[in-house]
Amino acid sequence: MSDDRRLIDLLDRLARVAGNDRNALGLNPVQWEALRFFARANRFSCNPSGLRQYLGVTKGTVSQTIIALEKKGLLKKAPDPQDRRGVEVRLTASGKKLLADDPLNRWQADLAALPSAKRRSLESALGDLLRAALHNRERQPFGFCRDCVHFLRHHENGEPHFCALLEAPLSDDDSALICREQSPG
Numbered sequence: 001m002s003d004d005r006r007l008i009d010l011l012d013r014l015a016r017v018a019g020n021d022r023n024a025l026g027l028n029p030v031q032w033e034a035l036r037f038f039a040r041a042n043r044f045s046c047n048p049s050g051l052r053q054y055l056g057v058t059k060g061t062v063s064q065t066i067i068a069l070e071k072k073g074l075l076k077k078a079p080d081p082q083d084r085r086g087v088e089v090r091l092t093a094s095g096k097k098l099l100a101d102d103p104l105n106r107w108q109a110d111l112a113a114l115p116s117a118k119r120r121s122l123e124s125a126l127g128d129l130l131r132a133a134l135h136n137r138e139r140q141p142f143g144f145c146r147d148c149v150h151f152l153r154h155h156e157n158g159e160p161h162f163c164a165l166l167e168a169p170l171s172d173d174d175s176a177l178i179c180r181e182q183s184p185g
């Protein structure tokens with residue numbers, strides 16, 4: 001077996017272990033991913049089409065997922081201040097509370113078994129691999145705002161930062177969110 005084939009099998013098994021952890025507390029895996037997405041997406045991305053791009057699923061799946069999470073009282077929709085015809089989707093207080101018990105938190109204990117240097121190099125390698133996989137499939141990276149080529153730190157028109165692409169002020173909190181327009185710097 002080649003080294004790369006071994007690596008692919010390891011990634012596949014890890015994804016399966018993570019998948020087994022995901023069916024928990026009455027939510028299916030896509031519903032968990034939607035909750036995580038809306039907790040981390042910035043104001044330009046926290047809408048149904050942002051979720052569709054992020055997950056790479058159909059409009060129907062996104063719509064059913066959002067309806068199911070609204071019925072459970074975990075998500076709420078509001079008019080999108082950026083787009084009069086659009087909606088913004090955010091977590092309710094119950095959604096935030098449930099997310100604190102995210103089943104993927106179990107990985108923190110698993111990762112703690114690795115030395116810090118190994119964790120950091122794993123983070124770097126997996127980040128590179130994910131970017132390459134998304135690029136090869138023509139999908140958006142949805143990286144952090146602060147790592148974007150358009151992010152202008154401490155700009156005169158910022159709060160304190162500024163987005164050169166969308167011409168919008170950005171806060172420190174915004175800089176730590178993910179964005180559909182992100183272009184890695």
Ligand code: SF4
Nearest residue numbers: 145148151163179181
């Ligand atoms: S700087 Fe980049 S990531 Fe941040 S809001 Fe602008 S386009 Fe999105």
